Amino acid sequence: QVQLQQWGAGLLKPSETLSLTCAVYGGSFTTYYWNWIRQPPGKGLEWIGEINHSGSTTYNPSLESRVTISIDTSKNQFSLRLSSVTAADTAVYYCARMARGWTYVNSWGQGTLVTVSS
């Protein structure tokens, strides 16, 4: 049974960099896509981007200029960095595992509320 456990700073000031890490416990690390998805308070889900075990990334074009997703296969961890945050980046951020093939999320981290406020 896979578990995703995430952590990172929950309160940022405008222009700072958001940094979150997700550790994967159990299951294969090589046969999935590792994703970040966010959800502003009271709103819907937005896909941020994904990485595979080889380090190949794909980002949402709306965030691509500010996003970096990286992976550390030795620790079974992957990370999100989002630079130059504003209040519009306030959201619950989820790490998530996507199955290959139909590419759906079959495991989620617990979520981290990141608030951007001066």
Next chain:
Amino acid sequence: DIQMIQSPSSLSASVGDRVTITCRASQSISNYLNWYQQKPGKVPKVLIYGASSLQGGVPSRFSGSGSGTDFTLTISSLQPEDFATYYCQQSYDTPRTFGQGTKVEIK
């Protein structure tokens, strides 16, 4: 980007009702369409993948259909635990876009 439009945005229904939620893609996505359920304060949970395949452990009252641009999630007999928000998500191409959600409320 492929836009996903769900309808309705919200609905009120009673226990036992048959509920249908639709999701339309801005271009053909074959059957690369997934459905999630999210309860307040909880992480989303996949119900249906590949437009019509039921995820293991999901009750059989949930079903999905459609292909191309038009898709449907049906709950055959609404149960108290089904009151939640439902999202569709296309996995045909990146960015992997979600619908805006349909909130199912108690009538």
